[in-house]
Amino acid sequence: xxxxxxxxxxxxxxxxxxxxxxxxxxxxxxxxxxxxxxxxxxxxxxxxxxxxxxxxxxxxxxxxxxxxxxxxxxxxxxxxxxxxxxxxxxxxxxxxxxxxxxxxxxxxxxxxxxxxxxxxxxxxxxxxxxxxxxxxxxxxxxxxxxxxxxxxxxxxxxxxxxxxxxxxxxxxxxxxxxxxxxxxxxxxxxxxxxxxxxxxxxxxxxxxxxxxxxxxxxxxxxxxxxxxxxxxxxxxxxxxxxxxxxxxxxxxxxxxxxxxxxxxxxxxxxxxxxxxxxxxxxxxxxxxxxxxxxxxxxxxxxxxxxxxxxxxxxxxxxxxxxxxxxxxxxxxxxxxxxxxxxxxxxxxxxxxxxxxxxxxxxxxxxxxxxxxxxxxxxxxxxxxxxxxxxxxxxxxxxxxxxxxxxxxxxxxxxxxxxxxxxxxxxxxxxxxxxxxxxxxxxxxxxxxxxxxxxxxxxxxxxxxxxxxxxxxxxxxxxxxxxxxxxxxxxxxxxxxxxxxxxxxxxxxxxxxxxxxxxxxxxxxxxxxxxxxxxxxxxxxxxxxxxxxxxxxxxxxxxxxxxxxxxxxxxxxxxxxxxxxxxxxxxxxxxxxxxxxxxxxxxxxxxxxxxxxxxxxxxxxxxxxxxxxxxxxxxxxxxxxxxxxxxxxxxxxxxxxxxxx
Amino acid sequence: xxxxxxxxxxxxxxxxxxxxxxxxxxxxxxxxxxxxxxxxxxxxxxxxxxxxxxxxxxxxxxxxxxxxxxxxxxxxxxxxxxxxxxxxxxxxxxxxxxxxxxxxxxxxxxxxxxxxxxxxxxxxxxxxxxxxxxxxxxxxxxxxxxxxxxxxxxxxxxxx
Numbered sequence: 001x002x003x004x005x006x007x008x009x010x011x012x013x014x015x016x017x018x019x020x021x022x023x024x025x026x027x028x029x030x031x032x033x034x035x036x037x038x039x040x041x042x043x044x045x046x047x048x049x050x051x052x053x054x055x056x057x058x059x060x061x062x063x064x065x066x067x068x069x070x071x072x073x074x075x076x077x078x079x080x081x082x083x084x085x086x087x088x089x090x091x092x093x094x095x096x097x098x099x100x101x102x103x104x105x106x107x108x109x110x111x112x113x114x115x116x117x118x119x120x121x122x123x124x125x126x127x128x129x130x131x132x133x134x135x136x137x138x139x140x141x142x143x144x145x146x147x148x149x150x151x152x153x154x155x156x157x158x159x160x161x162x163x164x165x166x167x168x169x170x171x172x173x174x175x176x177x178x179x180x181x182x183x184x185x186x187x188x189x190x191x192x193x194x195x196x197x198x199x200x201x202x203x204x205x206x207x208x209x210x211x212x213x214x215x216x217x218x219x220x221x222x223x224x225x226x227x228x229x230x231x232x233x234x235x236x237x238x239x240x241x242x243x244x245x246x247x248x249x250x251x252x253x254x255x256x257x258x259x260x261x262x263x264x265x266x267x268x269x270x271x272x273x274x275x276x277x278x279x280x281x282x283x284x285x286x287x288x289x290x291x292x293x294x295x296x297x298x299x300x301x302x303x304x305x306x307x308x309x310x311x312x313x314x315x316x317x318x319x320x321x322x323x324x325x326x327x328x329x330x331x332x333x334x335x336x337x338x339x340x341x342x343x344x345x346x347x348x349x350x351x352x353x354x355x356x357x358x359x360x361x362x363x364x365x366x367x368x369x370x371x372x373x374x375x376x377x378x379x380x381x382x383x384x385x386x387x388x389x390x391x392x393x394x395x396x397x398x399x400x401x402x403x404x405x406x407x408x409x410x411x412x413x414x415x416x417x418x419x420x421x422x423x424x425x426x427x428x429x430x431x432x433x434x435x436x437x438x439x440x441x442x443x444x445x446x447x448x449x450x451x452x453x454x455x456x457x458x459x460x461x462x463x464x465x466x467x468x469x470x471x472x473x474x475x476x477x478x479x480x481x482x483x484x485x486x487x488x489x490x491x492x493x494x495x496x497x498x499x500x501x502x503x504x505x506x507x508x509x510x511x512x513x514x515x516x517x518x519x520x521x522x523x524x525x526x527x528x529x530x531x532x533x534x535x536x537x538x539x540x541x542x543x544x545x546x547x548x549x550x551x552x553x554x555x556x557x558x559x560x561x562x563x564x565x566x567x568x569x570x571x572x573x574x575x576x577x578x579x580x581x582x583x584x585x586x587x588x589x590x591x592x593x594x595x596x597x598x599x600x601x602x603x604x605x606x607x608x609x610x611x612x613x614x615x616x617x618x619x620x621x622x623x624x625x626x627x628x629x630x631x632x633x634x635x636x637x638x639x640x641x642x643x644x645x646x647x648x649x650x651x652x653x654x655x656x657x658x659x660x
Numbered sequence: 661x662x663x664x665x666x667x668x669x670x671x672x673x674x675x676x677x678x679x680x681x682x683x684x685x686x687x688x689x690x691x692x693x694x695x696x697x698x699x700x701x702x703x704x705x706x707x708x709x710x711x712x713x714x715x716x717x718x719x720x721x722x723x724x725x726x727x728x729x730x731x732x733x734x735x736x737x738x739x740x741x742x743x744x745x746x747x748x749x750x751x752x753x754x755x756x757x758x759x760x761x762x763x764x765x766x767x768x769x770x771x772x773x774x775x776x777x778x779x780x781x782x783x784x785x786x787x788x789x790x791x792x793x794x795x796x797x798x799x800x801x802x803x804x805x806x807x808x809x810x811x812x813x814x815x816x817x818x819x820x
Contacts, residue, residue: 240717242711242713243711338790344787356779356780359775359779360775360779363772363775364771367767367768367775371767371768375764379764381764382752382753383753383756383759383765384753384757384759385712385768386704386706386714386757386758387714388757388758389757389759389768392758397772397776521684522685523685603684
């Protein structure tokens with residue numbers, strides 16, 4: 001009954017979305033306020049019905065209602081409660097339902113808080129949102145119904161895939177989807193602006209908070225996924241250039257570019273056409289990300305054809321939305337008037353530089369990810385494009401970008417003074433050089449890349465500090481002035497500096513963990529000790545334990561540093577009887593500052609020894625800490641008064657009344 | 661989206677096998693120089709049943725076979741490039757994570773630079789077009805505006 005209720009609610013949401021797809025557009029054309037206002041109500045009602053559908057599916061999971069096929073395939077009575085919740089989106093059908101739920105949330109937010117938007121713009125935005133929503137409701141209802149019942153009710157479920165039973169995964173997909181779907185708002189605004197054929201700086205100011213919010217969530221989502229892969233997949237890597245990861249990286253790169261170009265548009269009324277295009281591309285990449293991963297086409301062309309209905313529907317949606325919006329762009333973009341001019345050396349140009357390299361990096365990932373697929377379709381040749389390709393191409397594209405990061409915020413709008421900025425960055429440059437030299441002296445000439453990478457990371461960080469130091473007039477040495485200026489500095493300026501600083505932090509983690517990490521692969525018997533980077537790990541023996549829905553064999557290790565015990569590590573292997581004895585390897589992590597010891601188990605050998613893989617990963621936590629701080633920078637910027645208050649209403653001309 | 665089930669794990673589940681590890685203890689060559697070369701080569705070779713994983717990272721049984729094969733060739737005295745050639749001859753270009761330059765990968769390898777140059781050109785053209793466009797015609801002030809301006813200028817001492 002509950003499942004049918006959820007199904008029915010979803011159908012109702014589709015009906016509402018269909019109404020919302022045309023009525024506001026007609027209303028905006030005819031300037032009919034009632035028709036335009038209708039969109040607010042339908043957006044809120046849509047949200048209510050999708051939330052009901054989602055709640056229904058969640059209920060089926062929590063109640064372990066195995067008559068629902070989706071629950072039977074992905075749940076188990078013995079599974080801990082939290083995973084019963086997360087299982088809802090740990091599968092194709094449920095994750096699509098989560099997708100539309102988030103879309104409906106964003107739609108409702110626009111309806112609720114878009115009060116300061118011009119009515120026709122708001123109406124068109126909500127209509128475009130509904131086009132997307134309708135397509136997705138149809139996709140779910142026609143090809144991926146999560147509420148499908150089984151004729152014969154099984155006694156027990158098949159359990160969630162064990163590698164997905166993890167807290168990191170409870171948070172990863174919702175964050176990622178908040179990012180993907182959040183970009184739909186920028187897309188809707190872009191399409192609405194094209195429909196109206198009018199766009200101004202205020203448009204950028206409305207779009208920016210939504211983009212920022214989506215970007216923050218996507219940043220956190222990607223970081224979470226990377227950390228999860230690091231500790232769960234058991235070999236200590238954090239980025240694999242896996243097509244699935246690339247699918248989430250592309251919208252992030254485009255979104256980052258969008259964030260920066262929207263600044264130019266808001267402040268200088270320039271780059272309008274490009275910003276619109278970026279908004280369209282960013283969401284298109286989000287759609288591609290969602291769908292290519294879900295359809296399995298990235299893994300192999302053949303999984304795609306396993307389910308032709310789903311695959312064709314996906315292709316159709318991609319074609320309609322991406323093709324349609326690009327066609328609309330080609331038709332209407334020439335109507336948009338270009339604004340403010342700027343000199344080749346200026347903050348605008350720095351942001352154009354940023355966009356050029358981010359867009360190129362994004363396109364490189366796109367080509368690298370899809371090339372094997374296209375080549376196989378066209379010629380039948382099978383090739384692989386993996387990490388070495390991306391490191392070789394992506395790396396060099398990011399170096400100029402990173403060098404430019406400290407320059408951007410210091411350059412003046414319209415016409416900047418590159419020489420002056422370079423002088424102001426001398427201190428940052430000195431810090432970088434000292435770091436570079438120190439690493440070089442320490443390492444010898446083994447690797448050129450590592451000292452350079454550390455130097456670059458320090459330059460980016462010191463550049464961000466310089467930016468803030470100048471703005472709060474640190475040189476005045478007067479606490480009063482500094483305090484007053486720091487308090488008066490807009491939060492968006494703090495946000496920029498914090499996010500840029502964090503970029504350096506992440507880079508430092510990446511360089512350090514991949515250059516100075518050490519590894520031991522060894523077979524140990526109880527009471528034996530292995531040493532890595534000054535840490536001694538002694539193997540005390542094996543322990544058997546029972547988890548809620550698995551059996552676990554853990555190896556107990558005591559970790560010592562110069563004789564004194566600093567911790568215990570218990571890597572384990574879990575066997576899930578509910579999944580035909582499928583097993584997972586749970587690595588043990590010991591955190592020391594921002595560095596980690598990483599220990600995972602291999603096979604038991606006949607002679608009673610056990611194979612272990614041990615890593616020391618110096619500064620590895622900086623990678624994700626950097627991402628976290630980056631998102632924090634976004635939050636700071638989002639809390640800026642200017643964005644909270646929203647765009648100013650166009651000033652009404654004050655007509656002087658003649659004195660009487 | 662890293663969480664999509666990796667083929668490796670699916671395969672393992674089907675086989676009901678315990679998770680193996682990437683490089684295993686018994687594979688490691690006694691000669692550290694040779695072993696380091698083996699690791700280096702393994703990084704760039706794909707485990708063909710996995711989703712873009714190198715044989716150095718992969719836990720699949722096939723990856724183990726390939727790792728052993730690499731080490732066998734090295735022990736037999738092959739140079740690094742000979743080992744790679746041997747693998748390509750046996751398994752095709754699919755085994756290389758870094759595709760070789762050839763006519764069918766020209767677009768792939770050329771893409772980053774081509775896109776960057778195209779972007780630069782696009783920026784250049786838009787700058788040229790905008791500077792070539794006639795500047796906005798200077799509209800003469802209307803009489804009312806001129807009077808207003810004069811009033812403002814006049815209110816300042818000596819119009820300074």
